[in-house]
Amino acid sequence: MDVKEEDSNMQKLAFIGLGNMGMPMARNLVQAGYYVYGLNRSKAKEDNFEELGGQRAESLAHIAENADVIMTCLPQPEDVEQMLIGDNGLLQMNIKTPLIIDFSTVSPSLHVRIAKEASARGARYLDAPVSGGTAGAESGTLAIMCGGEEVAFEEAKPIFDVLGKNITHTGPVGNGTKVKLINQYMVGMHTVAVGEALHLADQSGIDKSLLYSVLSNGFAQSKIFDRHYGDFISENKDEPGFALDLLLKDLGLADDMADESNVSLKAGDFVRSLFQQADENGYGKKDMSALYQYVKHIEN
Missing domain, CATH: 1.10.1040.10 (N-(1-d-carboxylethyl)-l-norvaline Dehydrogenase; domain 2)
Structure with missing residues (x-):
């Protein structure tokens, strides 16, 4: 799908972390008709994502200012912490007050900290770790365990429905993890x-x-x-x-x-x-x- 950003009124998503899990998840969102920015440490993965129909993100700041929903899928807790609440992290920027969803597996206490900072910036935050491996990510059949406010969960549900088949709201932030x-x-x-x-x-x-x-x-x-x-x-x-x-x-x-x-x-x-x-x-x-x-x- 070739969608020009300036001509698009559709909801804009951003996916940070285009690894073994993140790439097929982001691709499935593109194939479902979403406008998706991709951001990754390895720029070759961003090239691949463009070939799949995604949009290369100019920068994290560009995502913060333009995305309605921001998703992260990163390997280590320190990666998530740095990306979201670090000195140069997303929640230190001029954000659009989006919905933020983390699909990584980190600690429940880190999610609680991030949720507090997100709330202070007017953003909604969900921890939504997944199970099902790369096969589930490829086929869109992941199990998604989501913690956070129910209204935010319902907002994210159409996205979850693209990515998974067993989707559960587990209670407050941290419970998914x-x-x-x-x-x-x-x-x-x-x-x-x-x-x-x-x-x-x-x-x-x-x-x-x-x-x-x-x-x-x-x-x-x-x-x-x-x-x-x-x-x-x-x-x-x-x-x-x-x-x-x-x-x-x-x-x-x-x-x-x-x-x-x-x-x-x-x-x-x-x-x-x-x-x-x-x-x-x-x-x-x-x-x-x-x-x-x-x-x-x-x-x-």
Whole structure:
């Protein structure tokens, strides 16, 4: 869609962070007919976004002054903090008082801080972490867990409907991320279970494809088992759909959340330490399913 900014009266969106998740999400919004600015640290990604029909953002300040809805999807908490409330961040600029939606996975307390600053500037803020990986981002079938005021959630719902299929308003700002971190805690647990179970199969002479076929029809079936074995391990792929070091980051955030809630995640301590060791041994930039490779490595 070739839409000239000066001729367009349509709602203008901005998407900051055109990575493995952000690019297909922003593309889906363009394909749904939205006018979307794209901003990314790597300018090559902005070139790609233009080729997909998006609009290259002139600058963060241009987004602040022109976008009705601003979305961020960034890898680390410090990236989100710097982009939104840092010294040169969005909320220090002359903003149009938009709706701001963060799809990243950071800490609930950071979302509360950002929401307070956004409110002081007349903006509405939602934390809306997603689950479903790159496949869900590509197909527009993400699960979206959204925290914030209900009126802002309803305002964002048409956008969410383009990006996901399981969309839940979880309550106040920060609650979306609390649900996501519990999700990631369980993803980490299941990932370790898959890695160790497949290694046990290897060492005991059981064919992995046979094991997968049998267990997938019983109580051991899980989406993580389907994903890790079906899409990565059986295909000898470890190019990241979701990198191991990003799951390690999320497990750390879940541990922080547990501390703040006076909860001891005893099994989680072991899981996080195993991911930490895998990261330190060079597996961090591989797909999270590569924990299976690390489990085999430390046994040999």
